[in-house]
Amino acid sequence: MKVSVIGSGYVGTVTAACFAELGHNVVCIDIDPGKVDMINRGQPPIYEEGLEELLKKHAGKNIRATTDYDDAVANTDISFICVGTPSDDNGNIDLGIVKAASKSLGSAIGKKDGYHVVVVKSTVVPETTEKVVVPIIEQASGRKPGVDFGAGMNPEFLREGKAVHDFMHPDKIVVGAIDQRSDDIISALYANIKCQITHTDPGTAEMIKYVNNSFLATKISFSNEIGNICKKLGIDTYKVMEAVGKDSRISPNFLNSGAGFGGSCFPKDVKALIGKAKELGYEPGLLESVINVNEVQPLMMIDLLESRTGELEGKRIAVLGLAFKNDTDDIRESRAIPVIRALLDKGAKVSSYDPMAADNMKAIYPGIEYCDSAVKALEGANGCLVMTEWDEFKGLCSEFKVMHRPLVVDGRNMIRCEDIEYVGLCW
Ligand code: UDX
Secondary structure (H helix, E strand, C coil): CEEEEECCCHHHHHHHHHHHHCCCEEEEECCCHHHHHHHHCCCCCCCCCCHHHHHHHHECCCEEEECCHHHHHHCCCEEEECCCCCECCCCCECCHHHHHHHHHHHHHHHCCCCCEEEEECCCCCCCHHHHHHHHHHHHHHCCCECCCEEEEECCCCCCCCCHHHHHHCCCCEEEEECCHHHHHHHHHCCCCCCCCEEEECHHHHHHHHHHHHHHHHHHHHHHHHHHHHHHHHCCCHHHHHHHHCCCCCCCCCCCCCCCCCCCCCHHHHHHHHHHHHHHCCCCCHHHHHHHHHHHHHHHHHHHHHHHHHCCCCCCEEEEECCCCCCCCCCCCCCCHHHHHHHHHHCCCEEEEECCCCHHHHHCCCCCCEECCCHHHHHCCCCEEEECCCCHHHHCCCHHHHHCCCCEEEECCCCCCCCCCEEEECCC
8 A cells, every 4th residue: 555654753663664564555744844855765753673674675675754744645545643742731632743634635625636645643632633634634635524534543552662663563452433444444454464354433442542551551560659668667668569460460570679660651651531520520549649659769769769878969879770671772762761850959979870871861960970871970979779671780799899989779670789779769
């Protein structure tokens, strides 16, 4: 099939490359000529494992990029909206970019002869596809939904760093369409993937995405709360969760307690669902607690640190790990951000190390020290906080000897070393 993909960020580029790999003909649309150039040269605008190989393989053959909506829409049968949905100042979803993309898409559809299908892949709150996107396209195109154009919502469940793998080997595919014709066309795109498709209406598909992420975030905050109670009892929460996770109704995944969740999805999506619930007159107390636990969790590391060192004023503290998780340079909502803020507010001198994310963190904290190895960050430090589950931190032990005081507060249950003053966050 001929597919256009609007937005060449993380979701859009992965979607485009994977559809090309599945044998479709893909046109990427982005307003940024720089990104368009990169894709046409086979270079991904973002880093994702396996993405460069796919783009190199398909660029100039069955993938091309353009800034021109009319060209892309005229030459494809179906368009995917994969633009960003940031949070506004209150944590509610900001649909500005989705609306702008829908308008441009609508105006291009208005100039095209024949039927076209529009699919929302961006994460949007329930009702957005039918009450926002479809009416904008209807107005901008002067065409009728269900007659001249089809529409649907097809959420993604891609983990950062594993997005290409997750696209090609999904646990589920959800197609929420306004009618059967749209459903058939969207579903046909996935014919070469071995996975059952869940067919729904758009609102249900939108809700499935939020519930998926909110449930995973809830599992993490639940594990953190249990971990905090276990810590007070002197019980190893990892032993507890290992046994609890053996119950097939629970599963062993996402029960790792620690400094909490970050990233571009969990915090934003839970907050957006809270905002939507409140808009509907419902107070989502459980979801609010999921966020509250996650905000307090990293700061408990500071309490544990201070309980050993006393006042932090003037003390050198090493922060190991700046990315929101391992194997990425992404620092969005990283739990290291509030921790560094608290250290600086208390007058500590922060030295840091991350294998990939230092440059991104410099934009937020230009004044802290960025080192090119863990051992350099640890040199002369009065304490160390482990914030990210990087593999290379697992082996650290003799390196702690260079610290002024080898005190390690571990936020990710990573460090296995006998010769240090070790403090686990929840264990
Ligand atoms: C997540 C979802 O997994 C994905 O399906 C969705 O589409 C986007 O959001 P991602 O943000 O890439 O993906 O990260 P993920 O690997 O799920 O981890 C999220 C955060 O939770 C990380 O900060 C990680 O450190 C934390 N985490 C994860 C825990 O604290 N404990 C756990 O047990 C698992």
